[in-house]
Amino acid sequence: MLSIEPGVESVTITGAKPESRLQLLSSNGDPVVTVVADDKGNAHIAYIPSEHGTIESFADMIGMVADGLTLPPGNYTLIDEEAGDKHETRVLAVDDHPDPSLYEQELKEGFGYLTVRDGVQLSIMVRFPNENLYGPPPWPTVVEYSGYGPSNPDAAQPGTLIANMLGFACVGVNMRGTGCSGGVFDIFSPAQSADGYDVIETVARQEWALHNRVGMVGLSYPGNSQLFVAATRPPSLAAITPLSVLDDLWRQQWPGGIYNSGFTRAWLAQRDVETQVGGMAWDLARIEAGDKTCQANQEIRSLNMEFAEFGKALENFRPALSNRRAADLVGKIDVPVYLTGSWQDEQTGSRFALMLNEFKSSPRAIFTLFNGHHPDGYSPMVISRWFEFLSFYVAKRVPQLHPMVRQLAPSQFEKRFKYVAEIEEDRFGDLVDDYEAALARYEAE
Structure with a gap:
């Protein structure tokens, strides 16, 4: 049976x-796009041509990407041309927040699932700190969010560890679309940002989350995701x-208009492999x-696209890509930010520095910049x-490292x-x- 699942700037069809x-x-009533269901009866619409056309394959998608658009929020009608059936649907915007009751889900320690506003279930892994060291809940809480394996039980x-x-x-x-999560994977899509908003609001409502507010951690991919999520202002x-x-x-x-056939191509190709069925082994x-x-x-x-080829087809930057460009979004971030970067980063480069002046809504933005390599964000300094x-x-407390952690940390880092x-x-x-005096001294530095 045909099912239409409208999401944030996207529509997924199954059955x-x-x-x-x-x-x-x-x-x-104007035709926007015609898609052809795959051999499993599935289809996904997130990118549309500038003028009506038919997308029968990934190659067709690539062909229209150069001057195409992303699917705008709003009301639409989907017509099954063979059956003649019409289905009304509404595509969501990032700011279309769900009923707050969605966030009352109970999250238990261990592996599980969290439902976001369009019904997609994201796989999660909840890890509590050692109660022998840190006492009973509530505890200060952080989220690590990416398309790697953060929910791998x-x-x-590293950030979680x-x-x-x-x-x-x-x-x-x-x-979405990675690990055991449902939905369709689309790098830095508005849907991923909206999912992050829902995750933050759900986690913050847990009895074990101190102050009912949470932070975010992570380096590289789970570092970038923080910028997109924070820009939605949970x-x-x-x-x-x-x-x-x-x-x-x-x-x-496309640095300088020349295709980056090095790390970026390899990174996107790896995403293509890992977002296949069972692509992460765990x-x-x-x-x-x-x-x-x-x-x-x-x-x-x-329905997950081949992003290595998709990205290669985007030879020219278009305004439609701005909601996937962190530099255009960080000005919306209204929480404290601690950002680090290496001038010699062999993976993501040093372009991050170009957006440092844009964190204008953040009440406290701290940047630590250094000579080194991509993983050095986890160096002792x-x-x-x-x-x-x-x-x-x-945590809203004076930073004090537990003596046992201080003793064991060197061997654990090694x-x-x-x-x-x-x-x-x-x-x-x-x-x-x-706390207030310590915070005042910290912010005066």
């Missing part, structure tokens, strides 16, 4: 007759810590172990200041990150009982 033609009409991402060790509850969330977002980020994915792929293992939700969520993976920032703006880290002494230890 259609394979290879049937599905025409989308605007609210004025068997392997925490470190924050958890330092006393934070951590929620790893896989973007009311319960406390602060973000984007490490080793980029300002513009298009210019990252998601396949969950399916084989009986996770029916994960299996059902991957039934539309055929940076992590010490990162912990201070999260303590002040998420084991996980292949270097020995000596953690500096607490800089605000003399003000441990006076």
Whole structure:
């Protein structure tokens, strides 16, 4: 049975007759685009031609990308040309927030799923800090959100691993169309930003989340995602810590108008591999172990685009891409920001510096810039200041490293990150009982 699932600037169709033609009409009755369902009866509309046309294959999509548009929010009619049926639907905007009752979902420790505004289920992994060290809940809480494996129950991402060790509850969330999450993957899409808003609001309502406000952590991909999510201004977002980020994915792929056949091409190609059915191995293992939700969520993976080729077709920057350009969005961020970057970053380069003056709505923007490499956002120097920032703006307490963590940290850093880290002494230890005074000193630096 045909099902239409309108989302943020997109429409997903399932249950259609394979290879049937599905025409989308605007609210004025004008034809927008015709798509042909794949051999599983699925179709997805997020990009449209400047004039009505038919998309039968990924090659057709590539052909119209040069002067095409993204699907605007609004009311539409979908016509199943073979059956003659008409279906009214409404495409959402990022700012079309759901009923707040959506955010009352209970999230338990361990692996699970979180439902966002269009009904898509995102796979999550909730990790609590060690109660023997940090006591019972509530705990300061952070989210790590990307298309890597943040919800992999068997392997925490670096940001989660470190924050958890330092006393934070951590929620790893896989973007739609990745891991065990449902939906269609689309790099830095408005839907991903809206999902992030819903994630923040849901996590913040958990009884174990201190102050009912949360922060975000992550380097590179989960660093970039923070910029897009924070730009949607979730009311319960406390602060973000984007490490080793980029300002513009298009210019990252076309620096100086020349195609980047190095890291960016390889990175996008890897996303194409990992967003296939069972593409991350751990998601396949969950399916084989009986996770029916994960299996059902991957039934539309055929709709995930080949982004390595898609990006290569975008030879010219167009205004329609601006909502996927971090530099155009960071001015909306209204929470404290701790951003780091390396001038010699071998993966994302140093263009991040071009947007540093744009964080004009943030009440506190701290930038740590250094000579080094892409992963150096997790170096001891940076992590010490990162912990201070999260303590002040998420935990709302004076930063004080637990003595046992200080003792064990060097060996753990060596084991996980292949270097020995000596953690500096607490800089605000003399003000441990006076948060306001410590914060004032910190902000005066």
